[in-house]
Amino acid sequence: MPSAQLTPASNWVKRLGFFYALAVLIALSGAAVLYYQIAKAIPSDPAAIELTMARFAAHTDYQTSPPAHLANAPVVLLPHRIDDMLRGPGGFYWYELDFNVASDSRIEAIYIPRFAMNAEVYLNGDRVAFYGPLTGAYAERNWNRPQIVNLGAKALQPGKNTLAIQVRAFPDYLAGLSSIWLGSDENLREAYRSRYEVQVTSVYLSTAFVLGAGIVLTILIGMGKTRSGLLTLLAATCFLWGIRNLAFLTTVPPFEHGLWIQITQGGLLVFASAIVLLILLYCRVPKPRLEWKIWWAYTLSFPVLLFINENWALRLVGYYGILGLCMYSWNVVLLIRHGNNKQSLAPHAFGFGLLCYMALSLSDLLFLAGILPFDGYFLNQYMGIAMFLAMSYFLIDRYSGLLAESDRFNETLQSRLMEREVELATQYQRMQKTDEEKVKMAERQRLMADMHDGLGAHLVAAIHHLQSSNFNRKSTLNLLESGLRDLQLTIDSLEPIEQDLTTLLGAFRYRIADNMRSAGIRLHWVVDEDIPPVPYLDARNCLHVLRMVQEIFTNILKHANASEVSLHVSRGPKYVGVQIRDNGVGFVLERSRHGRGLKNLKQRAASLGGNIEMSTEVGHGTCFLLKLPLNTETGQP
Numbered sequence: 027m028p029s030a031q032l033t034p035a036s037n038w039v040k041r042l043g044f045f046y047a048l049a050v051l052i053a054l055s056g057a058a059v060l061y062y063q064i065a066k067a068i069p070s071d072p073a074a075i076e077l078t079m080a081r082f083a084a085h086t087d088y089q090t091s092p093p094a095h096l097a098n099a100p101v102v103l104l105p106h107r108i109d110d111m112l113r114g115p116g117g118f119y120w121y122e123l124d125f126n127v128a129s130d131s132r133i134e135a136i137y138i139p140r141f142a143m144n145a146e147v148y149l150n151g152d153r154v155a156f157y158g159p160l161t162g163a164y165a166e167r168n169w170n171r172p173q174i175v176n177l178g179a180k181a182l183q184p185g186k187n188t189l190a191i192q193v194r195a196f197p198d199y200l201a202g203l204s205s206i207w208l209g210s211d212e213n214l215r216e217a218y219r220s221r222y223e224v225q226v227t228s229v230y231l232s233t234a235f236v237l238g239a240g241i242v243l244t245i246l247i248g249m250g251k252t253r254s255g256l257l258t259l260l261a262a263t264c265f266l267w268g269i270r271n272l273a274f275l276t277t278v279p280p281f282e283h284g285l286w287i288q289i290t291q292g293g294l295l296v297f298a299s300a301i302v303l304l305i306l307l308y309c310r311v312p313k314p315r316l317e318w319k320i321w322w323a324y325t326l327s328f329p330v331l332l333f334i335n336e337n338w339a340l341r342l343v344g345y346y347g348i349l350g351l352c353m354y355s356w357n358v359v360l361l362i363r364h365g366n367n368k369q370s371l372a373p374h375a376f377g378f379g380l381l382c383y384m385a386l387s388l389s390d391l392l393f394l395a396g397i398l399p400f401d402g403y404f405l406n407q408y409m410g411i412a413m414f415l416a417m418s419y420f421l422i423d424r425y426s427g428l429l430a431e432s433d434r435f436n437e438t439l440q441s442r443l444m445e446r447e448v449e450l451a452t453q454y455q456r457m458q459k460t461d462e463e464k465v466k467m468a469e470r471q472r473l474m475a476d477m478h479d480g481l482g483a484h485l486v487a488a489i490h491h492l493q494s495s496n497f498n499r500k501s502t503l504n505l506l507e508s509g510l511r512d513l514q515l516t517i518d519s520l521e522p523i524e525q526d527l528t529t530l531l532g533a534f535r536y537r538i539a540d541n542m543r544s545a546g547i548r549l550h551w552v553v554d555e556d557i558p559p560v561p562y563l564d565a566r567n568c569l570h571v572l573r574m575v576q577e578i579f580t581n582i583l584k585h586a587n588a589s590e591v592s593l594h595v596s597r598g599p600k601y602v603g604v605q606i607r608d609n610g611v612g613f614v615l616e617r618s619r620h621g622r623g624l625k626n627l628k629q630r631a632a633s634l635g636g637n638i639e640m641s642t643e644v645g646h647g648t649c650f651l652l653k654l655p656l657n658t659e660t661g662q663p
Contacts, residue, residue: 038369064224067218067220067224068217069209069217073209073210074209075125077206078103078104079101079123080101080104081096081099082099083095083119085119086118106202111395118193119192121191122191125187126185127184133208133209134177134210134211135175135210136177136206138175140172141157141193142202143196144166144193146191150188157171158194166278167279168277170226171225171226173218174218200394204400205401224403240264243264270297273290273294284339292328295342302324305360306321306357309373324346328346344391347387348391358377358381379409525563527559528595530563531575534575535551541579547591549593551593554596557595557596558597560654571634571654574652581623585611585613586611590608591606600655602656604651606649613642614644638650638652
């Protein structure tokens with residue numbers, strides 16, 4: 027087989043090997059850091075004293091001082107587990123320990139790595155510390171927090187001293203006491219801080235990482251950046267993990283003990299179910315497969331069992347944890363198969379993270395079962411950091427794939443666009459040529475109609491007048507001059523004025539100036555400086571404007587008997603105004619309101635989307651104001 031055919035598979039194996047080498051290295055580094063921190067949680071001072079033997083007695087009621095019969099109580103070894111695999115009646119339990127103090131010893135503090143749930147510490151019969159009230163349904167929760175007692179001025183007795191610790195335990199819940207350390211405050215506080223970082227601070231960091239990822243996913247989903255159901259489910263698992271970690275973080279819960287356990291442990295079970303569902307969807311397992319039936323049976327059963335008896339909650343978590351580990355084992359196989367089929371590292375990242383989660387969960391199950399010592403550590407809490415890394419890799423891989431897919435789509439789209447562009451360019455050229463022909467034809471038809479209605483009508487009238495027996499030379503000359511003026515207007519309307527009204531009226535002024543001088547009329551021409559373009563002044567509308575102005579000036583020449591005429595072009599708020607005023611004889615407006623000439627002027631103005639106003643008075647001249655609107659389409663057909 028040619029070597030070139032082996033390249034893709036060989037490349038995939040190399041990538042996979044490099045990934046697992048890096049993943050194992052990261053996991054081992056995390057384990058090394060954890061081991062180092064746990065080692066620091068043991069006092070390093072050789073002079074520190076570890077108390078591992080205590081007299082033990084149970085009470086159903088709270089005691090305000092160590093009972094006298096503790097002196098004859100049976101001896102147990104510390105660390106000591108009160109409950110039997112999360113089975114126990116609950117109540118109040120006393121541990122009494124004796125130790126000797128030499129004159130040169132530095133016993134300044136008492137270090138307690140773990141007790142569950144709350145405790146009071148007595149030294150030689152005097153209470154020196156208490157952690158949470160030992161009575162009431164809303165008790166504080168200090169079961170996962172190490173404690174240190176600084177003895178301060180509380181002097182120890184030379185020789186024999188007695189340390190008594192009262193522990194409150196809830197029914198069917200984790201309870202007991204670790205070994206006790208005595209020594210210098212400096213050395214014990216260092217060990218206390220290391221254990222606190224392992225048991226408490228790390229939980230805050232882990233939870234913050236996962237909740238931060240959940241918030242980012244929620245924001246992306248809320249902004250509509252993605253509609254992926256997998257990402258929505260992934261965000262839900264992040265928040266469920268936060269609910270589960272409330273059992274580690276909250277010292278003063280908002281509910282009584284039993285309900286609080288149901289909420290936090292129920293959140294853990296829902297989280298486990300959501301993880302399995304996420305993997306089934308991610309690996310695209312067909313619905314008829316057995317995995318889906320097992321998941322439905324698992325998910326629908328634990329809510330019922332969880333709420334039957336609140337005291338069973340923590341025990342049920344252990345049972346369902348074992349079932350969950352079995353399902354997770356098969357999920358790892360599904361992820362590995364899916365990753366190999368797709369040649370994608372993201373499923374392998376999920377699978378490796380799930381293996382780490384299973385290992386940590388197994389350690390916690392052994393701890394809950396009492397197989398590991400009571401002063402051990404819950405490790406499942408560290409899975410938040412691994413989850414955050416796995417989710418980060420998943421998102422990066424997913425969006426890298428989307429970007430690659432987007433690039434491929436863009437390349438395909440670009441090639442299609444180029445092909446389409448060529449087609450559109452060819453089609454555009456054909457349409458442009460057709461449009462040019464249509465424009466030419468329409469302009470020819472318009473010119474023919476204008477010449478027919480204007481010049482043609484005047485020439486026909488002149489011919490009929492010449493053929494008439496009542497021929498009058500002056501009348502014929504007037505008809506020919508009117509035709510000539512109409513032809514001039516048509517020619518002026520064809521000038522490329524670029525929507526400039528002042529240029530159009532300037533051409534008219536050139537045409538009318540000689541007639542005004544011959545009639546002895548002085549013409550005043552005023553144009554303001556800020557006259558804007560009129561967007562609809564094409565050839566047809568230019569001709570309308572010229573004919574209106576020409577008709578007004580013709581009426582002035584014929585009937586006004588004026589000596590002065592002014593034309594003022596100005597800008598109104600939404601229009602350009604053309605005002606023509608004369609000082610002629612004027613007339614009675616009511617008599618001419620229904621005349622044909624005024625109607626023609628109004629119709630032409632309306633066809634432009636504007637209007638014309640006229641004011642006159644006998645003996646005081648006449649004023650016309652033509653308003654041409656701006657940014658308004660005309661009604662000209």
